[in-house]
Amino acid sequence: MIILAIIFIAVCIYWIYWLAHARRMDRMTKSLPVLPTLPLIGNGSLFLGDTQQILKNLWTVANLAFKHKNSAKLWLGPKLYVAIGDPGDAQVVLENCLDKDVVYRFLRPWLGHGLFVAPVNLWKTHRKVLLPVFHNKVVEEYLGVIAEQADVLIDRLAERIDGEKFDMLKYITACTLDIVFETAMGERMGVQQSPDTPYLRARHTVMTILNMRLFKVWLQPDCLFNLTQYAKQQKDNIDLTHKFTDEVVQKRRLEYEENKKKNIVKEQRGKLRAVLDLLFGREIEFTDEQLREHIDSITIAGNDTTALVIAYTLVLLGIHQDAQEKVLAEQQSIFGTSTQGATKDDLQKMHYLERVIKESMRLYTVVPIIARNVDRDIYLPTCGVTLPAGTGAVIGAFAIHRSAAWGPDHDEFDPDRFLPERSQTRHPAAFLPFSYGSRNCIGRNFGMLIMKSIISSVVRSYKIEADDIGPLKIEMLLFPINGHLIKISKRTL
Numbered sequence: 278m279i280i281l282a283i284i285f286i287a288v289c290i291y292w293i294y295w296l297a298h299a300r301r302m303d304r305m306t307k308s309l310p311v312l313p314t315l316p317l318i319g320n321g322s323l324f325l326g327d328t329q330q331i332l333k334n335l336w337t338v339a340n341l342a343f344k345h346k347n348s349a350k351l352w353l354g355p356k357l358y359v360a361i362g363d364p365g366d367a368q369v370v371l372e373n374c375l376d377k378d379v380v381y382r383f384l385r386p387w388l389g390h391g392l393f394v395a396p397v398n399l400w401k402t403h404r405k406v407l408l409p410v411f412h413n414k415v416v417e418e419y420l421g422v423i424a425e426q427a428d429v430l431i432d433r434l435a436e437r438i439d440g441e442k443f444d445m446l447k448y449i450t451a452c453t454l455d456i457v458f459e460t461a462m463g464e465r466m467g468v469q470q471s472p473d474t475p476y477l478r479a480r481h482t483v484m485t486i487l488n489m490r491l492f493k494v495w496l497q498p499d500c501l502f503n504l505t506q507y508a509k510q511q512k513d514n515i516d517l518t519h520k521f522t523d524e525v526v527q528k529r530r531l532e533y534e535e536n537k538k539k540n541i542v543k544e545q546r547g548k549l550r551a552v553l554d555l556l557f558g559r560e561i562e563f564t565d566e567q568l569r570e571h572i573d574s575i576t577i578a579g580n581d582t583t584a585l586v587i588a589y590t591l592v593l594l595g596i597h598q599d600a601q602e603k604v605l606a607e608q609q610s611i612f613g614t615s616t617q618g619a620t621k622d623d624l625q626k627m628h629y630l631e632r633v634i635k636e637s638m639r640l641y642t643v644v645p646i647i648a649r650n651v652d653r654d655i656y657l658p659t660c661g662v663t664l665p666a667g668t669g670a671v672i673g674a675f676a677i678h679r680s681a682a683w684g685p686d687h688d689e690f691d692p693d694r695f696l697p698e699r700s701q702t703r704h705p706a707a708f709l710p711f712s713y714g715s716r717n718c719i720g721r722n723f724g725m726l727i728m729k730s731i732i733s734s735v736v737r738s739y740k741i742e743a744d745d746i747g748p749l750k751i752e753m754l755l756f757p758i759n760g761h762l763i764k765i766s767k768r769t770l
């Protein structure tokens with residue numbers, strides 16, 4: 278009885294505190310539009326239904342925002358979120374609010390304090406150490422690995438020549454996994470040869486549970502989630518993936534220590550220096566656990582994103598044959614009839630392909646939403662509102678990419694909108710596929726190298742045909758409901 282009374286009093290105190298806090302937040306953001314709310318859940322019903330419906334609901338919020346200075350607010354249970362569809366306001370948030378929103382906490386058991394979810398203070402020091410590892414000069418050393426895996430991909434795709442339409446994402450994902458694993462950990466995984474391993478299955482299971490938890494609000498509180506079978510399944514599979522990376526880290530640490538004893542310099546000619554190798558002996562002496570967290574974060578943040586952009590771009594080239602012809606002409610001007618992998622110089626000449634990839638990332642923004650915690654009151658100049666500390670700021674990159682900032686034809690595929698002369702007056706934060714500000718994607722240059730190189734190889738080998746991309750759904754990333762369907766035929770150059 279006493280315990281019940283204490284709980285009741287505690288709930289009442291929390292309720293009074295929350296009410297005062299929420300009133301202040303509501304007052305400060307009163308000029309922002311809001312969809313009708315329900316008691317207790319607020320606008321939580323937006324997250325009911327399947328992931329296609331949820332994406333449609335998010336578009337409803339975006340359209341409401343577009344009519345009111347590009348911002349709108351949402352109450353998700355007791356928490357206030359402000360959805361931002363304006364480049365200027367997005368820039369202010371992404372430059373000033375470096376802390377990720379609480380929703381990223383679901384990734385913590387998996388990625389620990391790796392860059393992706395690290396708290397700001399730790400992130401600042403670690404990001405400084407990791408930045409040089411992703412410098413252009415370093416990632417260009419990986420072009421050999423990329424070219425080798427692109428060749429395997431081309432061979433694997435041969436089984437689809439002149440066949441029915443097929444979903445090409447699984448081919449591309451296997452290829453990018455091989456690239457990202459080898460360059461991040463120095464381990465050749467051979468996913469393209471044997472895609473079904475316990476490690477990959479475990480990774481897939483964890484991702485599926487995380488996606489589910491993100492959009493099923495009743496699974497979000499730990500106390501409820503822990504009552505489900507998913508909690509144990511998630512833990513077992515996370516343990517399995519951790520064990521895998523731990524073993525690689527320990528092996529590489531031994532090699533590093535032995536080389537140090539023998540006084541062998543880091544830059545051994547001809548030997549690939551993986552990201553992991555470059556993280557030993559730095560200004561911060563990372564523990565094995567920290568190394569695992571960074572490597573897991575890099576392989577998870579870097580793989581599906583890159584694979585998805587490649588897949589969307591190839592489907593778009595299949596739909597827009599004129600653009601595919603232009604890409605091909607550019608490739609032929611660089612390679613002639615050669616099918617060899619792209620070098621750094623080759624990639625620098627792929628101006629049109631680069632515009633096509635950017636246009637693909639604009640129309641199909643694979644990281645559609647970026648959510649930050651507002652840790653101090655912050656003024657947003659376009660909507661003219663001060664966001665109170667404690668708000669969640671939701672940057673709708675998918676909506677900004679199809680907003681008025683792109684002109685009346687924002688739904689059209691037009692790679693030339695990225696020509697320098699047509700980009701000059703555009704707001705710098707109108708295009709944020711890799712986020713914006715100091716906490717943007719650390720692997721963006723590496724991602725561009727992979728994407729250009731793989732698409733170059735595929736287009737030189739195969740003619741692609743595709744119909745519409747069709748309806749989309751939102752998970753952590755953006756997917757087409759029907760998959761990335763294409764048909765291919767062999768090119769004779």
Ligand code: HEM
Binds near residue numbers: 576710716723
């Ligand atoms: C087309 C490919 C890619 C896209 C569209 C992309 C997109 C993004 C976005 C939007 C963020 C910020 C997410 C947020 O704040 O919620 C991010 C962060 C990150 N990305 Fe990428 N990414 C790509 C490729 C890569 C690659 C190839 C790597 C590494 C191999 C990578 C590693 C990371 C890491 C470690 C972070 C966290 C950075 C930090 O918080 O400091 N990404 N990425």
